[in-house]
Amino acid sequence: MNGSELIVQPSTPTIGAEVSGLDLSAPLSEPLRTELRAALCRYSVLFFRDQDLQPTQQLELARAFGTVEETPHPKFEPAPGCPAVSVVVNDAERPPDVNVWHTDLTFRERPVAACVLYCVECPPSGGDTLWTSMRAAYQSLSPALQAYLKTLRARHRLPVDGIDPALLAKAPTQDTEAVQPVVCRIPETDQEYLFVNRVYTQRILDVPAHESAALLHMLGGLAEIPEFQVRFSWREGSLAIWDNRCTQHYAVADYYPQRRVMHRVTVAGAAPVAAGEPPS
Numbered sequence: 001m002n003g004s005e006l007i008v009q010p011s012t013p014t015i016g017a018e019v020s021g022l023d024l025s026a027p028l029s030e031p032l033r034t035e036l037r038a039a040l041c042r043y044s045v046l047f048f049r050d051q052d053l054q055p056t057q058q059l060e061l062a063r064a065f066g067t068v069e070e071t072p073h074p075k076f077e078p079a080p081g082c083p084a085v086s087v088v089v090n091d092a093e094r095p096p097d098v099n100v101w102h103t104d105l106t107f108r109e110r111p112v113a114a115c116v117l118y119c120v121e122c123p124p125s126g127g128d129t130l131w132t133s134m135r136a137a138y139q140s141l142s143p144a145l146q147a148y149l150k151t152l153r154a155r156h157r158l159p160v161d162g163i164d165p166a167l168l169a170k171a172p173t174q175d176t177e178a179v180q181p182v183v184c185r186i187p188e189t190d191q192e193y194l195f196v197n198r199v200y201t202q203r204i205l206d207v208p209a210h211e212s213a214a215l216l217h218m219l220g221g222l223a224e225i226p227e228f229q230v231r232f233s234w235r236e237g238s239l240a241i242w243d244n245r246c247t248q249h250y251a252v253a254d255y256y257p258q259r260r261v262m263h264r265v266t267v268a269g270a271a272p273v274a275a276g277e278p279p280s
Contacts, residue, residue, distance in 0.1 A: 006022065016232070017045070022263050110271050156202065183275075
C-alpha cells in the first residue's frame with residue numbers, strides 16, 4: 001500500500017525532482033495521482049528508484065497523467081501482451097541514435113504530453129539522460145525578445161528522408177508537419193516556455209530566411225546551457241516521467257556497444273497553447 005504523502009527532493013534548483021516513498025506497482029489513490037501531476041507541473045521531470053514494474057503496471061501509472069497512446073510505436077517492438085508499452089533496445093546491432101537535444105514529436109498537431117520511461121536493463125556505466133527546462137530558457141531572455149517571440153509561429157516537420165515508408169504507415173498518426181507557436185504556456189499553471197528544437201523545427205514563419213535561421217540557432221543553443229539541465233544516471237528499476245511540452249531531452253550514447261533496455265509509454269497531448277492565448 002502507498003502512504004498519503006510524497007517525499008520529493010529537488011534534483012536541481014531549476015528542473016527535476018526525485019520522488020521516494022511510493023511503490024509504483026501498487027494502485028495509486030486519486031489524491032496521490034493529483035499530487036504526482038502537481039509535482040510534474042512544478043519540476044517538469046520526476047525520478048523514481050528501485051521500482052519493480054510489469055508493463056501493465058507501468059501502463060496504469062502512465063494513465064494517472066492522461067490518456068495513453070495505445071498504438072505501438074512503429075520503431076520499437078511492443079511489450080508482450082501490452083502493445084502500448086514500447087520496448088526500446090540499444091546494443092551493438094541497434095546503436096543508440098537520440099543523442100541530440102529534442103522534444104518528442106513536435107511535428108504532430110497534438111504532440112505527446114508526457115513520457116514514462118522505465119529501465120529494465122542498463123550498461124555497467126554510461127547511458128545517462130539529460131533534460132533541459134525550456135521554461136528557464138525562455139525566462140533567461142530579455143523582456144523585449146520574449147515579447148517578440150510571442151508573436152511568432154514556426155513550422156515543425158518530420159525529416160522523412162531515409163525513413164522506411166512502412167514505419168510511417170504504422171505510426172499512430174500520419175502527421176508529418178505542423179505549425180506551432182514559438183512560445184507556449186502550460187494551461188494548468190500559465191507558465192510560458194519556448195517550443196522550438198533543432199530536430200523538428202524547420203522555419204520560423206513570416207520572417208526572412210536568414211532571420212529565421214539566426215533565431216533558431218540562438219534558441220536551439222539555449223537547451224545546451226548546463227544551468228537549465230538535470231542529468232539522471234539510470235539503474236535497473238529506475239523510472240522517469242517528464243513533461244514533454246516544456247522540456248527537451250538528450251540520451252547520452254556513450255555506452256555503445258553495451259546493451260540497454262527501456263520500456264516507454266507516451267501520454268497523448270493536446271495542441272500547444274500559444275502564450276497570451278485565452279483559455280478555451
